[in-house]
Amino acid sequence: MKAVCWEGVNEVGVEEVPDPRIQNKQDVLLKIRRTVTCGSDLHLISGFVPFMESGDVLGHEFLGEVMEVGSEVRNHRVGDRVVVCSFISCGRCWYCTHGLTSCCDNSNTNPAITEAMWGYNVGGCFGYSHALGGYMGSHAPYTRVPFADHTAFTVPDGVSDERALFASDSAPTGWMGADLGNVAPGDIVAVWGCGAVGQLAARAAMLLGAERVVVIDRFSYRLEMAERTIGAETLNYEHTAVEAELKEITGGRGPDVCIEAIGMEAHSTGPQYLYDQVKQQLRLQTDRGAAVRQAIHCCRKGGTVFVLGVFGGALDKFPLGAAMNKGLTIRGAQQHGHNYIPMLLERMERDELVTEHLATHVMSLDDGPKGYDYFKNKKDNCVRTVFLPD
Amino acid sequence: MNKTVEIAVRMAGHAGEAVVRRAAQVLETVTADGRDQEATRNRWNVVTINKSAEEICPEGRLPAPLAELGELIEWTLRPAPGDKGTEVAARPREPARSDVEGAVGEDPRQRIRAALRDAKMLVETGEILQPTRPGSTHPSPLGMPIRLAVKRARGEGIE
Numbered sequence: 001m002k003a004v005c006w007e008g009v010n011e012v013g014v015e016e017v018p019d020p021r022i023q024n025k026q027d028v029l030l031k032i033r034r035t036v037t038c039g040s041d042l043h044l045i046s047g048f049v050p051f052m053e054s055g056d057v058l059g060h061e062f063l064g065e066v067m068e069v070g071s072e073v074r075n076h077r078v079g080d081r082v083v084v085c086s087f088i089s090c091g092r093c094w095y096c097t098h099g100l101t102s103c104c105d106n107s108n109t110n111p112a113i114t115e116a117m118w119g120y121n122v123g124g125c126f127g128y129s130h131a132l133g134g135y136m137g138s139h140a141p142y143t144r145v146p147f148a149d150h151t152a153f154t155v156p157d158g159v160s161d162e163r164a165l166f167a168s169d170s171a172p173t174g175w176m177g178a179d180l181g182n183v184a185p186g187d188i189v190a191v192w193g194c195g196a197v198g199q200l201a202a203r204a205a206m207l208l209g210a211e212r213v214v215v216i217d218r219f220s221y222r223l224e225m226a227e228r229t230i231g232a233e234t235l236n237y238e239h240t241a242v243e244a245e246l247k248e249i250t251g252g253r254g255p256d257v258c259i260e261a262i263g264m265e266a267h268s269t270g271p272q273y274l275y276d277q278v279k280q281q282l283r284l285q286t287d288r289g290a291a292v293r294q295a296i297h298c299c300r301k302g303g304t305v306f307v308l309g310v311f312g313g314a315l316d317k318f319p320l321g322a323a324m325n326k327g328l329t330i331r332g333a334q335q336h337g338h339n340y341i342p343m344l345l346e347r348m349e350r351d352e353l354v355t356e357h358l359a360t361h362v363m364s365l366d367d368g369p370k371g372y373d374y375f376k377n378k379k380d381n382c383v384r385t386v387f388l389p390d
Numbered sequence: 391m392n393k394t395v396e397i398a399v400r401m402a403g404h405a406g407e408a409v410v411r412r413a414a415q416v417l418e419t420v421t422a423d424g425r426d427q428e429a430t431r432n433r434w435n436v437v438t439i440n441k442s443a444e445e446i447c448p449e450g451r452l453p454a455p456l457a458e459l460g461e462l463i464e465w466t467l468r469p470a471p472g473d474k475g476t477e478v479a480a481r482p483r484e485p486a487r488s489d490v491e492g493a494v495g496e497d498p499r500q501r502i503r504a505a506l507r508d509a510k511m512l513v514e515t516g517e518i519l520q521p522t523r524p525g526s527t528h529p530s531p532l533g534m535p536i537r538l539a540v541k542r543a544r545g546e547g548i549e
Binding site: 005015017018020023024026050051052054055056072090093094097105106107109110111112113133134135144146147 | 543
């Protein structure tokens with residue numbers, strides 16, 4: 001079958017790859033109906049996650065139809081329309097049974113790599129390097145879904161493919177930031193990053209009762225989309241002093257919850273950006289953290305900073321003094337989407353959560369390189385590129 | 391920048407962190423007295439399984455991946471604190487004779503760690519998850535460090 005593959009740093013191609021098959025009794029084989037680019041793919045493409053090899057299939061946010069089930073799959077049947085969480089959960093280790101499903105002990109088949117990088121292994125993820133299990137990604141006509149009873153979720157008839165697609169990753173990631181950031185009624189929430197995850201984190205904060213939600217980015221078209229579709233207030237950091245604005249918006253206190261939805265390739269203005277770029281390119285730091293630094297600085301005393309953006313290694317100039325002296329709670333995680341996806345699908349069915357506006361570009365798999373070019377370089381006001389395998 | 395050089399620089403940067411960490415460990419080892427080095431090689435490998443001791447070893451039988459190691463290992467079980475299940479510990483009856491022997495992959499601890507991981511997966515989920523095969527990766531010289539890492543990635547670990 002053909003698939004969109006990583007071919008080298010900043011090289012994406014369409015290749016013939018082996019067809020996937022059922023390998024475990026708890027697998028399903030899925031026919032992909034829709035699969036979408038994600039900002040965290042760009043870290044792979046840019047070469048900042050050093051465990052990709054030429055030919056690895058990209059993609060981890062997807063929806064499809066069950067084609068074949070393993071003998072011990074109980075929750076799914078051939079023909080079911082399912083959305084699949086990007087992280088694979090066994091559902092039975094201590095982490096999965098305590099809501100920390102992206103930290104699953106059993107789903108990463110190469111556990112010692114992340115043990116060496118981070119002390120302990122995290123769960124497996126589709127199309128996200130050999131460090132996270134080496135699973136083939138979803139930018140293909142078919143994929144294998146391990147532990148399918150815990151990782152795939154049946155989509156209600158009342159939710160379209162276009163909307164349900166984002167229940168795979170963007171929506172649960174955003175929801176987790178607001179939920180584990182402890183957003184409460186009356187809070188003022190600031191979100192750094194106005195991509196799909198940032199917009200859906202903002203929407204989650206509103207649904208959890210936030211009084212005001214402010215989204216920060218540099219792309220006017222994304223900010224306008226967040227105002228129009230999500231109903232968030234916005235700040236363009238290229239035109240506004242973000243810290244001063246947030247201080248006044250919050251009556252001099254600072255946001256109660258700050259959500260960072262950008263990750264290791266953050267942009268910023270001024271000499272900090274040059275400093276971070278030079279250090280990252282020389283590998284004196286692996287991650288550029290301008291947004292997370294600013295989130296920590298802006299957060300009110302005793303507030304919470306939640307890191308949703310993907311970071312890989314070490315970040316320089318981390319403002320630990322601000323975090324410690326202001327008594328902040330700092331949390332982060334890859335998405336524990338399994339806790340949220342059924343609830344999110346119900347909200348989608350009730351039109352409380354809409355996502356289809358995020359798919360600004362829809363292309364065939366054959367256009368994979370073009371789709372990533374539009375997405376990475378923000379061409380034609382791209383927010384996300386969706387690929388259709390057929 | 392030439393593509394090959396660029397990729398090599400990127401790999402080297404990330405590898406640098408691991409090298410520094412490993413150097414610190416080696417330094418710690420060589421500066422420790424002989425008794426400490428022996429203690430390191432004799433250390434138990436432990437995994438926590440989210441099940442009771444009776445579920446892990448019904449009628450005293452070890453899960454298959456550990457049972458297959460037979461007389462190679464000694465083992466023990468103890469309850470994990472809180473609600474975390476049971477700690478399963480194993481170590482070789484004959485430890486590696488040196489750190490060098492361990493580093494080149496002959497260390498029985500590699501097999502023991504892999505067996506502990508597999509036993510945990512088998513007991514908790516009912517099967518051992520298989521990596522995707524055949525994969526789509528094109529073997530190339532640049533990918534060799536990754537393949538070496540993957541080769542050892544179910545065992546004791548990568549330093």
